Amino acid sequence: MVTVDHELVFRLRALERLTQEAFGKRIGVSGAMISDIERGIKSVSRTLALRIVAEFGLTPESVQRIRELPV
Template structure:
């Protein structure tokens, strides 16, 4: 993974400092990661994948393309961020398509279930 961090950073044309700022660490931390002097935490891996739209399996195992596709809609982006399947996405899309009154009915029903 350490070498793939360097490959990714070079692909993005970012300095260690710029890359680090984007994921919330110092350039020293990025340097140590690239040299293999520091291991990547799961939190750092997820942060890198989210920030740069990197394929998790490429970063962790070297399989697949470096980057994931760009989401076409906000719902697609939510699906990526929260690991939603097609049914989850359809529920959100249908809910968003409802008018205010129909949403209110659904919310009242859900409140009755949760209380």
């Protein structure tokens, strides 16, 4: 099971070198929504988490590696 939270979204976006707008476009939301998620204003819904996992091919192992990377 993969947990997608604001920290993972921020780290994944940085790793992929995407703007908030570009990241949002890949998963079907606005850049403003990504900004709100990264700042902890909005939470990641189950539906959005599933889209992120599918779009970026996340596994529990890859998520662990992403969380261990320096920011």
